[in-house]
Amino acid sequence: MPEPQRIPVGRKRRRPTRGGTVLSEELIVTAALELIEAPGGRALTVRRLGAALGCDPSAVYRYFANTDALLLAVADRLIGESLEGFTPGDDWTEALREFATRVHSSVLRHPRLAAVRASRFTAGPAEYQAVDTGIGILLRAGFPPADAVRHYHVFIDTVLAHAALDAEVRDLDGEQKERNGRVWSNAERSLPADSHPHLRAVLDHLPAMADSAFPDTLDLLLAQFRARLPQ
Incomplete structure (x- = not known):
């Protein structure tokens, strides 16, 4: 199975979002997990993620190639937490x-x-x-x-x-x-x-x-x- 596509460091956003938050892979994964587990169980979308982070949805693609790559990153986070x-x-x-x-x-x-x-x-x-x-x-x-x-x-x-x-x-x-x-x-x-x-x-x-x-x-x-x- 091919590995999720990695995003070059140069493409990652380092300036604050309109909400004053500096994006990072960790922050995006945390927000995605919260959306997935929120009451109602609506599907994870980049639009919803952008709204939760206070940024343009396209900014997420500076860190993850697509929502599938993000979903795998969330799963990897949980693996690490389970064996911490x-x-x-x-x-x-x-x-x-x-x-x-x-x-x-x-x-x-x-x-x-x-x-x-x-x-x-x-x-x-x-x-x-x-x-x-x-x-x-x-x-x-x-x-x-x-x-x-x-x-x-x-x-x-x-x-x-x-x-x-x-x-x-x-x-x-x-x-x-x-x-x-x-x-x-x-x-x-x-x-x-x-x-x-x-x-x-x-x-x-x-x-x-x-x-x-x-x-x-x-x-x-x-x-x-x-x-x-x-x-």
Whole structure:
């Protein structure tokens, strides 16, 4: 996947906007994130961004080639924030668990960017640092380079996929959430024993299916990694 187009330093605006603010990539990313997460959830546009920054919308293009490049920069910011202060310890499985939990929690805090973070490479400094950290944990655990890369790929895609799913569930309205919770609680009345014998055999455990599978998935994934670690 090609990297987002970089804007030459010479094109970047250094004089104040009409509101007295000097633009920067950091300021634009912050404003874009606020617009994305504002109540109403309207799409991010350069026109809205210009209004929020108090500048001509075209000034944004001095820093970002298009809104897609800006969106990736916002996602990269969130990656960096999710792992800020993270220092892997000696226990590699616990280090991966904390890494996963931080990323998962970050996606839930910013659900409108869940799909972008799960499906796109930002090619930004925070993502490169995150991948370096994750692969480094697996290398120090004793996995050969090819296995470390493959396992990290499985690991991060699993974490992001579950995070995106959980973010979508969290964004359901009250009625939708209530219906989800009722489905398995009411299974005894809606599942005849002759046609669904296996579900009837586990009725007491079915309500747990309304909860996130992320914790159990992470446990299973880490157990599989431990089983594959060269002795």
